[in-house]
Amino acid sequence: MEAHMLAWKRFVEPSDRVRILEIVLSTGAFSEEEADIAVELVDERLAHGGDSGYEFLLAEAEGRLAGYTCFGRVPGTLSSFDLYWIVVAPERQRKGVGGLLLMETERAAREKGATRIYADTSSSPGYEAARRFYEACGYRREAFLPDFYRPGDGKVIYARVLTRNLPDGENS
Amino acid sequence: MEAHMLAWKRFVEPSDRVRILEIVLSTGAFSEEEADIAVELVDERLAHGGDSGYEFLLAEAEGRLAGYTCFGRVPGTLSSFDLYWIVVAPERQRKGVGGLLLMETERAAREKGATRIYADTSSSPGYEAARRFYEACGYRREAFLPDFYRPGDGKVIYARVLTRNLPDGENS
Numbered sequence: 001m002e003a004h005m006l007a008w009k010r011f012v013e014p015s016d017r018v019r020i021l022e023i024v025l026s027t028g029a030f031s032e033e034e035a036d037i038a039v040e041l042v043d044e045r046l047a048h049g050g051d052s053g054y055e056f057l058l059a060e061a062e063g064r065l066a067g068y069t070c071f072g073r074v075p076g077t078l079s080s081f082d083l084y085w086i087v088v089a090p091e092r093q094r095k096g097v098g099g100l101l102l103m104e105t106e107r108a109a110r111e112k113g114a115t116r117i118y119a120d121t122s123s124s125p126g127y128e129a130a131r132r133f134y135e136a137c138g139y140r141r142e143a144f145l146p147d148f149y150r151p152g153d154g155k156v157i158y159a160r161v162l163t164r165n166l167p168d169g170e171n172s
Numbered sequence: 173m174e175a176h177m178l179a180w181k182r183f184v185e186p187s188d189r190v191r192i193l194e195i196v197l198s199t200g201a202f203s204e205e206e207a208d209i210a211v212e213l214v215d216e217r218l219a220h221g222g223d224s225g226y227e228f229l230l231a232e233a234e235g236r237l238a239g240y241t242c243f244g245r246v247p248g249t250l251s252s253f254d255l256y257w258i259v260v261a262p263e264r265q266r267k268g269v270g271g272l273l274l275m276e277t278e279r280a281a282r283e284k285g286a287t288r289i290y291a292d293t294s295s296s297p298g299y300e301a302a303r304r305f306y307e308a309c310g311y312r313r314e315a316f317l318p319d320f321y322r323p324g325d326g327k328v329i330y331a332r333v334l335t336r337n338l339p340d341g342e343n344s
Contacts, residue, residue: 034248076206078322116319143315145329147288150250159317 006066006097008104010057016058017042019065023089026097029126038085041070054084055112059097066092069105069156073114081114102137112161118142123154134158178238178269181230188219189214191237195261199249201298210257213242226256227284229277231269238264242275245286253286274309282334289334290314295326306330 012020020042024035044052053072060066067088074080083105088097109117119139121130123146135141139158148155184192192214196207216224225244232238239260246252255277260269281289291311293302295318307313311330320327 031248037247075209076203076319077320080320118317142317145290145314145330145331148246148249148252157315157317 005061006100007060009060010040012045012056012058014046016056016065017046020068020087023065023068023087024085026090027087028090038070038087041084049120055108057101057108059101059172060102061092061097065089067097067101069101071105071109071117074118079113079115081109081112081117083117083119086119099131099137106160106162117160119158121156121158122149123156124149124152131156131158133163137153177233178272179232181232182228183245184214184217184228184230186218188228188237189218192259195237195240195259196257199259200262210242210259212340213256227280229273229280231273231276233264233269237261239269239273241273243277243281243289245284246290251285251287253281253284255287255289255291258291265312270305271309278332278334287334289332291330293328293330294321295328296321296324303328305328 008031017039017056021035021039024030024038030038041052041054042056044057045054053069053075055072056068056070058065068085069079069083069087070085071083074082086098086101086105088101103116106114106117117139121127121134123131123144131141135158137158137160141156142159143157144154147155148153189211193207193211196202196210202210213224213226214228217226217228226242227244228240228242230237230240240257241255241259242257242330243253244256246254255274258270258273258277260273277285278289289311291306293299295303295316303313307330310331311332313317313328314331315329316326317329318326
C-alpha cells in the first residue's frame with residue numbers, strides 16, 4: 001500500500017461508529033468487551049467533542065476504512081498522549097498501513113502539543129507482531145507489569161519521545 | 173483515629189457528589205481538572221451502576237466524610253484493579269485513616285475478584301509522603317515512567333498482589 005492511496009480524516013462522524021465497530025471485530029484480535037470500549041470512545045467524542053479527550057485519525061482507501069487510531073492527552077499530564085487504539089483492517093495488514101497510521105498520528109498529536117506518546121500492549125505470544133511493530137517504529141519498552149491482563153499475560157508500556165521540530169516544510 | 177470510629181459505606185449517593193468534591197479540593201493536592209474528574213467518576217457510577225467500572229468506599233467519622241477511595245477492575249484485564257482515587261480529609265490526615273481506607277478497599281476489591289491492585293503516583297518531591305505510604309502498606313514500585321506528568325515529574329506505578337485467602341472468619 002502506498003501512502004498516496006490513503007485519504008486521511010481527523011474526525012469521526014456518526015456514520016463512523018459502525019465502521020469502527022466492524023474493523024475492530026474483523027481483526028479477530030479484540031474481545032466484545034474491548035470492541036464495546038472502542039465504540040464508547042467514538043460516542044464520547046461525538047457527544048463531547050474535544051473535551052472528551054479522544055482524538056481520531058481515520059485512513060481510508062478506495063472509500064473503505066483501512067485503519068484508524070484513537071489517541072489523546074492523558075488527563076493530569078502536561079503533554080503526554082496515549083495511543084488508545086490502533087487498528088488496521090485485515091485486508092490491509094502487512095502493507096505498511098500501520099506505520100503510516102502511527103506516523104500521521106504522531107504528527108497530529110504533536111500539533112496538539114504532545115511531547116510523548118505511550119502505547120500499551122500485551123506481553124503474550126499473540127502480540128509479538130504488535131511489540132515488533134512498536135519497536136520498529138521507534139518506540140522504547142519503558143515498563144513491564146507482569147500478570148497485568150491475566151496470569152502470565154503482562155502489560156508492556158511503550159513510549160516515544162516526540163521531537164520538538166516538525167519535518168522539513170511543516171514548520172509554520 | 174481508631175478503626176472503630178469509622179463507619180464504612182460501599183456506595184455513593186447523589187448527595188456524596190458535593191462531599192467528594194469538597195474533600196478533594198480541601199486537600200489542596202489536586203488541580204481543578206483533577207477534581208472535575210473525581211466528580212465525573214461519581215456521576216458515572218450514579219448513572220451506570222456497576223457497569224461504570226467504578227467502585228466507591230467512603231469512611232465517615234462523626235457524620236462527616238473522613239476519606240474515600242474509588243477503584244475498579246481495569247477493562248480488558250481478568251482481575252487487575254486500579255486504585256483511581258484515595259483521599260483523606262485534611263483534619264483526619266496522619267491518624268491512620270489512609271491505611272485503614274486502603275485495607276478496606278483491598279478487602280472490597282478482593283471480594284469482587286481482584287488479585288492485584290495498582291496505584292499510580294507522582295515521582296515529584298511533593299508526593300514523597302504518598303510514595304512512603306504505599307510502600308509502608310506493602311505496595312511494590314513496579315514501574316517508573318520518567319517525565320510522564322511533565323518534564324521532571326514521572327509516574328510511579330505501585331502494585332500489590334492480593335492474597336487469595338481472606339483473613340480469619342471472612343472465608344465464606
